[in-house]
Amino acid sequence: MNKGPISKFIEHNYRHFNAAALVDAAKGYETHINEGGKMLVSLAGAMSTAELGISLAEMIRQGKVDIISCTGANLEEDVMNLVAHSHYKRVPNYRDLTPQDEWDLLENHYNRVTDTCIPEEEAFRRLQKHLEDVWNSAESKGERYFPHEFLYQVVKSGVLEQYYEIDPKDSWIVAAAEKNIPIVVPGWEDSTTGNIFASNVIKGKLKASTVKSGIEYMVWLTEWYRANSEGKGVGFFQIGGGIAGDFPICVVPMMYQDLEWTDVPFWSYFCQISDSTTSYGSYSGAVPNEKITWGKLDINTPKFIVESDATIVAPLIFAWILGQ
Template identity: 80%
Template sequence: MENKGPIGQFMLEHYKHFNAAALVDAAKGYEKHLAEGKKMMITLAGAMSTAELGKSLAEIIRQDKVQIISCTGANLEEDLMNLVAHSHYERVPHYRDLTPKEEWDLLERGLNRVTDTCIPEEEAFRRLQKHIFEIWKDAEAKGERYFPHEFMYKLLNSGVLQQYYEIDPKNSWMLAAAEKNLPIIVPGWEDSTMGNIFASYCLKGELKASTMKSGIEYMTFLADWYTDNAGTDGIGFFQIGGGIAGDFPICVVPMLYQDMERTDTPFWSYFCQISDSTTSYGSYSGAVPNEKITWGKLDIHTPKFIVESDATIVAPLLFAYLLGW
């Protein structure tokens, strides 16, 4: 157990069976993948940023243990919201007992609930809105177009948010990503608070939809990135949760292989999913990894892992293992 800190040693000693053993196997597989010089994609679904995954993910980024991220628009923006408004968040541990009237009271106080955590609308959404609008407007005036994550990088790199920082900046995964200019794929960005706000400006005639690069452009960007970085061995795919954050990017391989007819395209060369989705309902998010073989995403020999557990518990443990904590 050399090179492992207390958390890693605890996992190796006690996580011997079932989902615990699957977690250790996945962590060892991830470590082996990187040791062989291959690259890794991490995908983020669910409310991982609001769950403060940045406390471990930011260091994964800084130590080059991930080379590209795919995430929902919510995860993209909610890391920034936590960065600038953390002290205004409210935790509601008894959320299961809230009545409709109590939920309405939260709304009237400007608190939007995500399970046990309430995001403050004024301090989080609106604090970002006035600054990001200026960046959107400036790009449009210059005839420039960018991806959603590139606009967020511009916002972070401008320094205008530093006056609001309420957490240690080292715990923001978006700040770590911006410092490295890490490529990020954000499929379905329109389904986010900032996406809704951008659409409202388009409806008011203050912005053009074309100023924001589209999902199709994200796919073509990813196709080029995969081609340039996969070599002959492929890229690893570490999926947290399900949904579009994972479903969208994993399709780049069959698209290149089948639709572009680039038959030398390597399959994803490592696959792990942390999921609580149930297979029997026809859910793609709950599908066992072998189903992806039939879609031309994974090879027969791709190392495959599935940890059926709560990602807010499991992902920080696996990252701690990789970081030697």
């Protein structure tokens, strides 16, 4: 593939330290895909609020991402930005805010993520009614779905199009729904839409079982991995840390150790963009080699770690893979 100006800039300037690790990781991802491998991308933190969809959506459309694992927050916040973008409020001086300033934001229905405030009324409430409709519809028919499947139903129905405030090509959820790629959402319960669903259960309006659980996600992921890990295998591109990465990567040792399926291939590529400190005992900050001891990566798995800001690094790596 002929590389565009961003890729040429990266290759010419990014020669050492984390910059060099970025280039190595991008080339490794590209090689993995070109040799027929599949790729899982995990999204932690507030990547959707950071509008990573601008680059991730194109990766999905071009078949560079086969499955996504993300937090419930990332699942919903991409759609919230899609339907309420003009109502978001940026606070460049967020470090200077007093507790009173923060309270004032709450009073005005703004929920802050670093320098970006999500507009509660416009974002959450525009989505809530339509999600409640599909939850109620499924329950009335005795059907059950995963959290992302319910969101796909809403997006594909077209009911949100009246609210669109950005170009839908910049929404990774829209791209994922159009290609129907699988999404795994561990810990969905702690998201805003998860809380809304729980409130409906407490009110007696819905059954908790209508939304499929994290255990069911793991069982499903087991089947998907078995079906997709032949040949070059499945790679793992981890943006940030936390449950979005820890949950899906564990499917391999679970099959090998707990199910005693000794023919299960290890993850065949691994990269993590992280700002977590290795020495604090955190999983998110663990260097890739530690994962060998847990039966997640092989000795020969290509391993990369870029210790930097994912909002800077991920779009650059994606630009390389897309030949931009």
